[in-house]
Amino acid sequence: MATKMGLFRIAANQLACLLKQTSLRGTTASSTRCMHFNYVPETPSQDHGETARMNFFQSITSAMDIAMASDPSAVLFGEDVAFGGVFRCSVGLKDKYGAERVFNSPLSEQGIVAFGIGIALTGSTAIAEIQFADYIFPAFDQLRSEAAMYRYRSGDLYDCGKLTVRAPCSAVGHGALYHSQSVESFFAHCSGLKVVMPRGPIQAKGLLLACIRDNNPCIFLEPKVLYRSAIEEVPVGDYELPLSQADVIVEGTDVTLIGWGTQVHVLRETAALAQQKLNVSCEVIDLVSILPWDVETVTKSVEKTGRVMISHEAPITMGFGAEVAATIQRECFLSLEAPVERVCGHDTPFPHVFEAFYMPDKWRCLEGIKKVVSY
Known part of the structure; x- marks a missing residue:
């Protein structure tokens, strides 16, 4: 059995390399290690004005920058976001908005979401980052039992609609079982939440701004393989794309x-x-x-x-x-x-x-x- 498993591993490695080489041959589309597709950039709407070349994570940064500039109550928090985050989505935001609005949290997903619910209940805008969607499950009870239910259980007297939870998700080419999961179906059963997953930088910026400003708690799932591989001309200004x-x-x-x-x-x-x-x-x-x-x-x-x-x-x-x-x-x-x-x-x-x-x-x-x- 050990010998057979060794042969399987060799075959799988060879196949992965072959797939990678095939995807790179004869194309100018953006690529990264172990990607199983070629990314084709989209063209932004002229209605959204001036554009700049951005990858996926830069478009996320731009959206949060605009949200925080236009809403003094908005705060961003999560594990390591103060120095820019492991995927660099919050680079420069602490320097621009200060440590009171962009700050690191303890290593506790349940605590991050609970804190975000509390902030949103006060009327402020909470942008919470879960470092990987794979680790969102300790916060599941807070999202399901509190965030999703708050408006209903209070008869619409209170809500935490100003909460947005961002989480990198899905395969990245080398993430294995704890850094590659797609968790959207778990939350699709939670009435009261909105669940969104963009396909590229233009869409990511417009949808994230729409989620942050929507009056319902939103889970914004970001396919991590796209962070650097997806590059487009993205509108630099403020725009939203329709949810749902x-x-x-x-x-x-x-x-x-x-x-x-x-x-x-x-x-x-x-x-x-x-x-x-x-x-x-x-x-x-x-x-x-x-x-x-x-x-x-x-x-x-x-x-x-x-x-x-x-x-x-x-x-x-x-x-x-x-x-x-x-x-x-x-x-x-x-x-x-x-x-x-x-x-x-x-x-x-x-x-x-x-x-x-x-x-x-x-x-x-x-x-x-x-x-x-x-x-």
Whole structure:
């Protein structure tokens, strides 16, 4: 058995290297170690004015800078945020706004969220950072039992709607089981929260500003592999993007592909492969918001195409794709030409050396499209 496991590890390492080399060949898109997709920059709306070249984490910094400049009550806190954070998302903010508004917290996720709830209840704006989404679970009770419930339990007399919790999430190429998890489905069951996951810098800045200013507690999940690999011309000024509204980023006629966060870029590549190899036209939808999610945009697309595939990094069992599939089955039953297909992570802890086998990459997604078009 030990010898077999050694062979598996060698094979997995070789495959990961091969995938990396293949993704880099013949492309000028931004890349980073062990990425399983190519990032294609988007063009900002001219309505948002002057732009500057920013990566994903710089757009997050810009959003928090604007939020704190426009709202004197806003405070930012979390583990290591005072020196800029492990992903550098808060660089320079302590120097600009002082230690009373940008400060480190104890190493206690439960305490970070509880403190944020208290600040929000006083009417101030709380921006709390959980260093990794993988470690948000000690704070789950505070988020579920307090943040999500406060408005309802008080009959709308009190609320902590000015709380935003930021957390880096999802695969990064070398994070293994404690630094690669996608946690969105855990919070999708918590009425009273909003859950958002952006796909790039332009979207991240506009959505984060919208979350900070929204009158509901928001969980803002940031795919960490995009922090440095995703680079775009981002509007430098103040702008917001609508929450709970999905984006159709590629139009098509044969199959609807649904994802969020990093997986949107995988699906964009998959759509191009399907057109090239199968002559299948795919429509790609970024769900953007997990809670609440845009049922209307999704059902409109599925009624047009008649076929659908949902893909996410989280394990397939009880992943949020199951809720999307169930809703599609109810709303679009007479339009469906095939069962809803899901291509997701496996029902295992997130692996390290076997990450290449775990990820729902473009080849696994292409196989999913073959199933729905040949049904």
